[in-house]
Amino acid sequence: MTDLDERNRTGAADPVKALLHRHNDLCVRAVDPLEIAAGLEAHGITDRTAARFRHRDVFSLAEELYARVPRDDDPPPPTPPRTENGRISTPTLLLPLLPGVLCAAAVLALHRTHGENRLFAAAVGILAVTLALRAALRRGPLSTPRHRHRPATATWTCWLIGYALLGDGLLHAAITGGPDGLPDGTDHGHWPLAAAPALALALAYAPAAWAAGLFTAHARRRLASSRGLEDFSASARPALLGAFALFLGALAALLGMVSTVLDEPLALPGALALGALLFLARLLMVHGFTHAPRVVLSVTAIAQATALATVFAARLPGLGGLSTPVDTLTMAWGPAAVPTLTCGAAALVLLIHACRTLTRASAHRPAEQPR
Incomplete structure (x- = not known):
């Protein structure tokens, strides 16, 4: 009997051994059976497929695969940064608050300065908030592994936030024949600045990180207790929608508070749509789904x-009809209709995509590759 015949005979008698051979790298690197189950699902193996390997579901099949691989020399699974008493460290818990605090200081400086000092305050404030946001995105639930490819979404995100600051004022000025000058950092100049949405979004980074952390923790717990892929998806979808609703509720409250303090109009629909879009885009990127956020943001x-x-x-001359759609839209609902419709439609697309992808077990295995 040849070696090939022997392998075929053994694989037919022990189908799990053949599966272990095909996915040996996954099984060797896995730190627990849950990671194997998620990886098998990513390769198209479902609960129905597991039945052909004499198992009731993918989780049971993953447990056998995990048990068959020797792990005497394997390193322990990574754990999140915790203090000696088991609680999350204070820096990890408080770091998400830093972008909002620095943004509030920058807005206060803009309201207290004039002329060249205001321009200097704006530049320093933008730099400080950017560095704080970069530091916050490197740790916590909204961070991505360092080895993972990061798509070029920063430019599009900066544009969207910049439009929230100046876009509505510029559009209104353009429709009425302006602008007659450059923005002066106030809400009553030739090119009005809307500081409330940007400040509320910066303050909302902390609720976004905490909501994402709750969703991720729930997903990992359900991976441990679920006995089927459909069972996991059914429990993960409400958790995802709950985290999304929790973030939107926090953002709406912050918008109301900041608008009152700064004495600015409440730009609730546009800011909520932008916040929803950025939250869903980042959540998808954290779990390895980078293509859809990149396309939708752009x-x-x-x-x-x-x-x-x-x-x-x-x-x-001769191009007067180009602005008819925008003119009609702004006359009916105001300049805020443009960001509300664009960001709202984009957020809806990402929400549907997230409900299909983030509710799969394969979305929650560690160190996913970009999808």
Whole structure:
């Protein structure tokens, strides 16, 4: 009997051994059976497929695969940073608050300065908030593994936040024949600055991180207790929607509070739509789904830029009709309709995508590759 015949005979008698041979790298690297179950699902193995390997579900099959691999020399699984009494460390818990605190200080400086000092305060404030946000994104539930490829979404995100600051004011000025000057950092200049949405979004980073952490922790617990992929998905979907609703509720409360303190109009729909879009995009990226956020963020930013461009292009001879859609939209619902519709539609697309992807067991295995 040849070696090939022997392997075929053994694989037919022991199908799990053949499966172990095909997914040996996954089984060797796994730190627990849950990671194997998630990896098998990512390779298209379902509970129905597991029945062909004489197991009732993928989780049971993963437990046998895990038990068959010797692990005497394996390192212990990684654990989150904790103090000696088992609680999460204070820096990890408080770091998400830093972007909001520095943004509040920057907005206060803008309101207390004038002329060149205001320009200097704006530059320092933007730099400080950017560095704080970068530090916060490197740790905690909204961080991504360092070895994972990071798509070029920073430019699109900066555009969307910049539009929240200046876009509505510029669009209104453009429709009425302006602007007649550059923005002066206030809400009553030629090019009004809307500081409340940006400040509320910065303050909402902490609720976003905590909501994402709750969802991730719930998913890992359900992976340990679920006895089937459908069972896991059914429990993960409400947790995802709950975390999303929790973040939106916190953002709405912060918007109301900040608008009252700064005495600015309550731009609730547009800011909520932008916050929902950024939260879902980051949550998908954290779990390895980078393609959809990159495409959706870029399309949204381009749509907003196009709306502004058509208003200015309509001033050229023979191109007056270009601004008709934007003019009609803003006359009916105001300049805030543009970010509300663009960000709202984009957030809805990502929410549907998240409900399909983040409720799969394979989305919660450690060190996922970009999808």
